[in-house]
Amino acid sequence: xxxxxxxxxxxxxxxxxxxxxxxxxxxxxxxxxxxxxxxxxxxxxxxxxxxxxxxxxxxxxxxxxxxxxxxxxxxxxxxxxxxxxxxxxxxxxxxxxxxxxxxxxxxxxxxxxx
Amino acid sequence: xxxxxxxxxxxxxxxxxxxxxxxxxxxxxxxxxxxxxxxxxxxxxxxxxxxxxxxxxxxxxxxxxxxxxxxxxxxxxxxxxxxxxxxxxxxxxxxxxxxxxxxxxxxxxxxx
Numbered sequence: 001x002x003x004x005x006x007x008x009x010x011x012x013x014x015x016x017x018x019x020x021x022x023x024x025x026x027x028x029x030x031x032x033x034x035x036x037x038x039x040x041x042x043x044x045x046x047x048x049x050x051x052x053x054x055x056x057x058x059x060x061x062x063x064x065x066x067x068x069x070x071x072x073x074x075x076x077x078x079x080x081x082x083x084x085x086x087x088x089x090x091x092x093x094x095x096x097x098x099x100x101x102x103x104x105x106x107x108x109x110x111x112x113x114x
Numbered sequence: 115x116x117x118x119x120x121x122x123x124x125x126x127x128x129x130x131x132x133x134x135x136x137x138x139x140x141x142x143x144x145x146x147x148x149x150x151x152x153x154x155x156x157x158x159x160x161x162x163x164x165x166x167x168x169x170x171x172x173x174x175x176x177x178x179x180x181x182x183x184x185x186x187x188x189x190x191x192x193x194x195x196x197x198x199x200x201x202x203x204x205x206x207x208x209x210x211x212x213x214x215x216x217x218x219x220x221x222x223x224x225x226x
Binding site for chain 1: 144145146148150155156157158159160163165203207208209210211212213214215216217218219
């Protein structure tokens, strides 16, 4: 158990819908990263938040957005869903803003768009 | 930005043999190199990492070596066991970079 929690575990929804994925970082960690992993693919970095502020953006679509709240949990919002958005979505947390510190991953949310 | 290449993409070994996975990176300023193990449908787990001030680090059956001059680092697993079967990802980052740059993964299969 990494100490990072994600809900829900599974999500099945229809094209065009909107969903929200939730992540709670390890105690003491201020950074939250979001990654997308499509079937048999690598880890695509989406976005990073540190202490409530957006720090870095990766390959995140305009239909996706995220935020980090004062209690440091983060939410990833996916809208106008398409079949190709079906994937595992992981969040990871780290103590620092810089990428050269350990990142610990949550169990992931499996999103299926039908 | 940083570019991390990982080889091989698949690797099969007999139980008890050693496995080696290699990664190269492009940014000479990178100074942090973690390795993650991901079992099917599970989260990536940090199994070992190394910083650029050392050349090798061991933890029981796993070790990582770093060659800063050649800009490559490797994961070594000795006495492989079936439970070592998974996808392994290398990554690199540096101070001031906001994220890890991941390799494309190696699917390791340990044949009993």
